[in-house]
Structures are given as structure tokens and as C-alpha cells.
Amino acid sequence: MTAKRLRIIALLAISTVFLLAWAFPIVWSVMNSLKTDSDVLAYPPKLVFTPTWEAYRDVLFGSGSILPNLLSSVIISVGTTVVTMLMAVPAAYALARLRFRGKKFAGFYVLATQMLPPVGIIIPYFLVLRNIGWIDTYQGIILIYLSFSLPFAIWLLVSYFEDIPFEMEEAAYLDGASRLKTLWRIIIPQVRGGIAVTVVFVFLNAWNEFLFAVVLSGNTVRPVTVAMFNFVSVEQTLWAKLAAVSVLAMLPVVVLGVVAQKHIVKGLTVGAVKGGGRR
Amino acid sequence: MATTAVTSAEIASEAPRSDFGRVLAQRERRFAAALLAPAFLALLATTTFPLLFLVYTSAFRMDLAMPFTNGFVGFENYQVLLSDERFWTSLLVSLVYTGSTVALQVIIGLALALLVMDMKRGQGWFRVIAILPVVLSPAVVGMIWRTFMLAPEFGIVDFLAINAGLGSKNWLGDPTLAMVSVIAIHTWQWTPFAFMVLLASLASLPEDIYEAARLDRASAWQRFRRITLPLLRPAIVMVIIMRTMVALTAFAAIFTVTAGGPGTATEILNLYAYRKSFTELSIGYGSALAVALLIVTIIISGILFAMRRAK
Numbered sequence: 388m389t390a391k392r393l394r395i396i397a398l399l400a401i402s403t404v405f406l407l408a409w410a411f412p413i414v415w416s417v418m419n420s421l422k423t424d425s426d427v428l429a430y431p432p433k434l435v436f437t438p439t440w441e442a443y444r445d446v447l448f449g450s451g452s453i454l455p456n457l458l459s460s461v462i463i464s465v466g467t468t469v470v471t472m473l474m475a476v477p478a479a480y481a482l483a484r485l486r487f488r489g490k491k492f493a494g495f496y497v498l499a500t501q502m503l504p505p506v507g508i509i510i511p512y513f514l515v516l517r518n519i520g521w522i523d524t525y526q527g528i529i530l531i532y533l534s535f536s537l538p539f540a541i542w543l544l545v546s547y548f549e550d551i552p553f554e555m556e557e558a559a560y561l562d563g564a565s566r567l568k569t570l571w572r573i574i575i576p577q578v579r580g581g582i583a584v585t586v587v588f589v590f591l592n593a594w595n596e597f598l599f600a601v602v603l604s605g606n607t608v609r610p611v612t613v614a615m616f617n618f619v620s621v622e623q624t625l626w627a628k629l630a631a632v633s634v635l636a637m638l639p640v641v642v643l644g645v646v647a648q649k650h651i652v653k654g655l656t657v658g659a660v661k662g663g664g665r666r
Numbered sequence: 667m668a669t670t671a672v673t674s675a676e677i678a679s680e681a682p683r684s685d686f687g688r689v690l691a692q693r694e695r696r697f698a699a700a701l702l703a704p705a706f707l708a709l710l711a712t713t714t715f716p717l718l719f720l721v722y723t724s725a726f727r728m729d730l731a732m733p734f735t736n737g738f739v740g741f742e743n744y745q746v747l748l749s750d751e752r753f754w755t756s757l758l759v760s761l762v763y764t765g766s767t768v769a770l771q772v773i774i775g776l777a778l779a780l781l782v783m784d785m786k787r788g789q790g791w792f793r794v795i796a797i798l799p800v801v802l803s804p805a806v807v808g809m810i811w812r813t814f815m816l817a818p819e820f821g822i823v824d825f826l827a828i829n830a831g832l833g834s835k836n837w838l839g840d841p842t843l844a845m846v847s848v849i850a851i852h853t854w855q856w857t858p859f860a861f862m863v864l865l866a867s868l869a870s871l872p873e874d875i876y877e878a879a880r881l882d883r884a885s886a887w888q889r890f891r892r893i894t895l896p897l898l899r900p901a902i903v904m905v906i907i908m909r910t911m912v913a914l915t916a917f918a919a920i921f922t923v924t925a926g927g928p929g930t931a932t933e934i935l936n937l938y939a940y941r942k943s944f945t946e947l948s949i950g951y952g953s954a955l956a957v958a959l960l961i962v963t964i965i966i967s968g969i970l971f972a973m974r975r976a977k
Contacts, residue, residue, distance in 0.1 A: 398781060402788065405778060409795050409858060413802075415822060416810050430820050478705035485698040486691070493702065500713040504915045504963060506939045507956035508712070510949060511719035534712035537705055566697050595803035597918035602944060612805040612918075619813065629813060636806050644801030651797055652866050655859055656904065 413637065420630035427626040442627035446635070453632055456614035460594055460636075462525055463610055467532040467593040468586055471540050474533075476582065479544030480570060484556070494545075497538045505598050508534055513602055523605030531599050536589045543588065543654065547581025548574070584650045587643050594640055611636045717960075724957050728950035736950075743954035753955065755930060756938040757962070763849060763920075763934050764913040770853045771909055772902060775860025780890070782861075783868050792865075796858035804855065808922030811851045812838065816923075838924050841931035848920050848932050852913065860905045867901035868894070900974075907970045914963055935959045 419427050421438040446453050481487070482494055512531050513522070521527035551574065559569040575582075600610050615636065618629040644651065727739045747753050782792050799807070815823050816837040828834055837847050871894070879889050915936050920926065926933035926941060933941070936959055943952025 398785070401781065402785070402792070406791060406795050408854070409799055411822070412807075412810050412815055412854070413798055415814055419814055427814075428820055430825070432820055432822060432825055474705040474708055477701035481698040481701040485694055485701075487695045487698040490698075493706070496706075497709065500709050502911070502960075502963060502967065503713055503717060504936060504939075504956060504959045506915065506917065506936050506943075507720050507953075507960055508716045510939075510943050510953050510956055511716040511723060512712075513944075514723070514949070515719070530708075531712055533708045534716075537709055537712075541705060566693075591801060595801075595805070597803060597805040597921075598940070601921075612803050615806070615809055616922075619809070624813065626813065629809065633806050633810055637802055640801045640803070641798060644797045645794065648794065648797060651800070652862050655800065656863055656908065 413641075416630050416633050416637075419627060420634045422627055422630075424626050427630070442631040443635075446628050446631045451617065453611060453614055453635070456609050456611045457635065459604075459608050460610040460612070463528055463532070463600075463608070464590050464593040466525060466529045467536055468589045470529060471533060471536040471589050472582070472586060475537055475540035475544055475585070476575070477570075479541045480548055480574060482541065483545045483548035484574075497541050500534070501538045503534075505535070509599055509602050512599075516603065522603055523607050525608055528599065528603050528608060531603065532593050532596065535596075536592060539592065540585050540589050543585045544578070544581060546653070547578045547585075550581075551577045584647060584654060587647045587650075588654045591640050591643055720953050720956055723950055724953035726950045728948075728953075730947035730949060739950070743951050744958075746951065747954050747958060752930060752933075752938065753935070753958070756933050756935045759845070759930075759932065760914060760934040760936070760962070762845070763852070763916070763932075764910055766849050767852045767856070767913050768906055768909045770849070771857045771860040772905060774853070774857050775905070776864050776898075776902070778857075778861050779864040779868055780894070782865060793862075796862050798858075799855045800859050800862075802855065804916070804918040805922050807851065807855050808919050811847070811854075812923045816847060839928055841928055844924050844928060844931050848923055851923060852916060852919050855919070856909060856912070860909070863905055864898065864901055867898055871897050903970070903974045907967065907974065910966060910970060911963065914966065915959070935962065 418434075418436075420442055421440070422433070422436055423439060423441065426433050426436045448454075482490065482497075508531070516522050516527045516531075521530075555573055555577065556569050559573045560566075564572070594610075595612065596610075597612050600613050604610065604613050611632065615629065615632050618625045618632060647654065724743055725738060725740055726736065727742070728736050778792075782789055813821070815821050818824050818834050818836065819828070821837070823837065824834055835843055838844050875893055876889060879893060884892070914934075916934065917936055917940065920932055920934065920937055921940075924932045926937045930938075935955065939952050939955035939959055942955055943949050946952075
């Protein structure tokens with residue numbers, strides 16, 4: 388065997404190991420979600436088994452259904468996304484395009500807010516929300532989610548606004564259009580793609596959040612990431628059901644991630660060029 | 667940013683310093699203020715106000731379990747903190763956790779990026795599969811690893827360990843193994859991030875430099891040492907900065923797996939502040955711990971940013 392052949396085989400082996408290592412825990416959860424508890428617990432682990440939808444039926448429609456939790460997650464994520472975008476789009480436009488005093492400081496401030504450790508924000512927030520009775524409410528969770536979704540969305544959008552040619556707005560001004568009209572009619576349509584990517588990432592981050600949710604949730608508002616814990620207790624673990632809930636919690640973000648595949652690197656590194664960064 | 671600055675400067679120099687120009691500039695400022703106001707008010711309310719309030723509560727004894735002992739204590743919480751062994755241990759655990767996860771992510775991510783870059787076929791597989799871990803919630807990842815991967819015997823990792831002749835291990839019950847496990851889980855989830863960023867950066871390097879190096883008969887190692895590494899340096903430093911900030915404040919990835927245990931074996935400072943505040947309900951002292959975490963974060967990011975500027 389030549390050295391070149393050996394090299395190719397080694398490369399192939401290493402690649403396979405890493406691809407397997409990344410994909411396996413996810414694939415394995417999907418497989419376990421289609422098993423019975425005794426199949427999950429089998430030793431050696433069963434790669435071949437008779438699939439059943441039982442676990443999904445139980446977690447969705449049985450007693451202690453997680454449907455309300457999935458709904459909670461959807462309301463929180465959609466609510467956060469809508470509020471974030473309504474505030475972030477105008478702010479990002481101003482930071483990217485307008486001239487005003489203190490612009491540099493404003494941009495720095497947005498970045499610096501991301502340095503705060505979440506645990507440092509949640510302590511005061513818990514105290515305040517408890518006082519005004521907003522624990523276990525959607526408005527309480529969505530408000531605090533702005534602390535991480537807004538800086539992220541603003542910086543991601545600024546990078547898209549900066550790509551539009553200046554001439555377009557100037558032409559609109561010269562035609563006598565007001566600033567607001569120019570923003571709405573000329574600029575926003577230009578950054579539709581960037582807005583779509585930002586929506587995907589804001590939704591994804593809100594869906595995946597855990598620390599704030601675990602402190603601020605209760606019986607009314609409990610997203611699926613927190614509700615998962617009910618399937619693992621000191622007395623017993625409901626193995627197949629836990630797998631089914633995990634898959635349901637993973638499904639939306641995996642779909643969004645694959646859809647936004649080309650923009651993932653930009654979304655993950657936003658703001659990093661200028662400093663900062665987040666979870 | 668650069669293009670904006672240039673164009674704005676051009677406009678400013680062309681515009682006559684007339685009343686008309688001044689009115690326009692003023693209108694632009696007002697418009698900017700109106701557009702920025704909602705977002706900045708929200709950021710003030712959700713980040714700056716909590717920070718000030720946190721510093722304030724850290725000067726109080728605020729025990730939700732024993733409210734009758736509450737009151738202003740000044741710097742007492744910080745004095746207690748300095749002689750709190752659990753604080754120093756958690757700080758050490760934080761540094762070990764952050765240092766090892768970031769180093770592993772960068773080294774494995776870079777090695778894989780170099781390897782995949784040379785592949786003629788199959789790059790697409792890596793690009794798709796690498797996305798999966800990074801879009802998942804750390805809470806879900808933690809739960810999956812804790813159960814289906816690390817459970818004794820039928821957990822896949824334990825199954826492999828048994829078959830490799832190591833025997834069944836208590837992956838999350840033994841202090842050292844628990845630390846190894848949480849580090850491995852974090853590394854599993856975020857190495858694809860380093861890999862994707864470094865691969866994108868590698869793909870953007872100019873081809874002709876390598877051509878010249880090959881003509882000069884530079885070895886593969888020399889090409890890596892002298893060309894690739896220096897050119898990738900900004901991307902590598904950026905990955906280090908971003909991943910360090912995240913690892914320092916990792917929560918779900920540890921909380922769902924070990925909850926900081928066994929004992930305090932995997933309790934990073936972030937988790938200690940949480941447990942003190944919300945499990946032991948000692949909010950004043952928890953706030954002081956959170957402030958300490960903020961100071962540590964600022965010091966470390968200061969060092970990293972200095973590293974970025976240095977050539």
C-alpha cells in the first residue's frame with residue numbers, strides 16, 4: 388500500500404469518527420424516542436428494534452401532556468421575536484446610517500450590555516418581577532429575553548444595513564420623500580433577507596434559553612426546556628418519553644438551523660468583529 | 667462601518683454650512699433619537715438597571731428563608747466572599763472548565779478545518795452535520811448526555827468503556843469524571859462552531875501565497891506555521907474571545923447534567939451564584955457572587971482584547 392493510499396484511508400477514518408460523534412447523540416435520541424422503555428434500557432444497546440409511536444402519543448396526549456409547554460415555548464419565542472424586531476430594526480438603521488452625536492458610544496453600549504453575566508441580571512429581575520406579580524407571566528419572560536435578543540439583533544441588522552448602497556436613499560430624499568417613508572419603502576425591502584436571518588436567530592435563541600426560564604416560569608408559563616425535567620426524577624426516569632420530548636424540543640431549531648445553513652457562521656459571530664459575543 | 671464613515675464625511679464636506687444644512691442635520695438627529703429610543707429604553711431597563719440593582723442588593727443581607735435578619739451590611743458580603751473557600755473553589759473550577767473547553771474547541775476545530783479543507787468530496791456532510799449541535803439548547807444537550815450517553819451500562823459512552831476493557835464508570839457520580847464529562851459535553855456541542863468559523867476563514871485565504879510557498883519547496887508544516895497560522899490568527903482569537911465569554915457563564919450545560927455536583931465538583935462560579943440565590947435563597951450574598959463573576963469576566967476579556975491588539 389502506498390503512503391498516499393494510507394493517508395486517504397486515515398483521513399476517511401478520522402472524518403467518519405467525527406461525523407459520527409456529532410450526529411450520534413442526536414440520532415440516538417431519535418431512535419430511543421421510538422422505543423419502549425425496556426428497549427431503551429436493553430444491554431447491549433439495541434440498534435435494531437420494532438419502532439413505536441407510543442412515547443410520542445403519551446407525551447403529547449397522555450396525562451401530564453407537554454403540549455401546553457410546547458405552546459409556552461412558541462408564545463415566548465414568537466413574542467420575543469416580534470418585540471425584538473420592532474425595536475431592533477429602527478435602532479439598527481439609525482446606528483448604521485444616520486449622523487448624530489454619541490453614535491460611537493451608542494454602538495459600544497449595545498455591545499457592552501452583552502458582557503453582563505445572565506445570572507447577574509436574573510437576581511434583580513426576580514426581585515422586581517416578584518414585587519409586581521410578573522413571575523410566571525409571558526410579559527415577564529419576554530421582557531427579560533430582550534436583554535440578550537436586542538443587542539444581538541441590532542448588531543446583526545447593522546451589518547445588513549451597511550451593505551445597502553447610499554445612493555438609493557439619497558435619490559429618495561431628492562424626490563422629496565420623508566425620512567420615515569424612505570426607511571419603510573426603500574430601505575426595509577432592501578434588507579428583507581437580513582431581517583429573515585435575524586428572525587431565525589432571535590427565535591432560536593429564545594427557544595433555547597434556560598436560565599431565565601427556570602427562574603421565572605411556573606405552572607402557567609413553562610417552556611419545554613424546563614418541563615423536560617419532569618421526566619427525570621429521583622425515583623424514576625421515563626426514558627422513552629424523555630427522548631420523545633427531547634426530539635420535539637430539538638425539531639424546530641434543527642429545521643431552522645438547516646434552513647439558515649448559509650448564514651449560520653455570520654449569525655454566530657455577529658458583533659465579534661467589533662468585540663463582545665454571547666452564548 | 668468604514669464605508670458609512672467615508673460617505674458621511676463626504677456629505678458633510680459638500681453640504682454648505684447654511685441654515686438649511688443645520689436644519690437638516692438637526693432633523694436627522696431627532697429622527698435618529700426617535701428610532702433609537704425604544705431599543706435603548708428596553709436595554710436600560712433590562713441590562714443597566716438590573717446591574718445597578720445587583721450592586722445595590724450585594725450590600726444587603728437578603729435571605730428569603732430568614733427575612734427577619736435582612737438589612738444593610740455594606741461590604742460585609744464581599745468580606746465573607748474573600749474568605750469563602752467555596753468561592754475560591756468555584757473560581758478554580760470556572761477557570762479549569764473555561765480553559766480546557768476553549769482550548770479543546772480551538773485545537774480540534776482547527777485540525778478538522780484543515781483536514782476538511784483538503785477534502786475533494788464530502789465537505790457538504792461536515793457543513794450540515796456541524797450545524798446540528800450548535801443550534802440545540804444546551805439544556806436539551808445536557809439532558810441527552812446525562813441519560814442516553816452517560817447512564818451506567820446502557821449509556822453509549824459507558825457501553826464503549828466496558829467494551830474497551832475500562833469497565834463501567836460512574837461518569838457523573840465521581841468528582842473527577844463528572845468534571846471530565848461536563849467539559850466533554852461542552853466541547854462536543856461547541857467545537858463545530860470553531861470548526862465552521864475557521865473553515866470559512868481558511869476558505870477565504872489567498873491561494874497564490876501557497877503557490878509561491880510550494881515553488882519555494884516549503885514543507886507542509888512550514889506552510890502551516892509560516893502562512894496559515896498567522897493569517898488565521900484574527901479568526902482564532904475571535905473564536906477564543908467568544909467561546910471564553912460563553913464558557914464563563916455556562917449554566918444549562920452543567921445544571922442539567924450534574925447541577926454542580928457531586929458536591930461542588932462541577933460548580934463553576936456562575937452556578938454557585940445561582941445556587942446561593944435561588945436554592946439557598948441567600949440573595950444578598952448571591953448578588954455579591956454575581957458581581958465577582960462580572961469582575962472576573964471583565965478582567966479576562968480585558969486580557970483577551972489586549973491579546974487581539976498585540977501583534
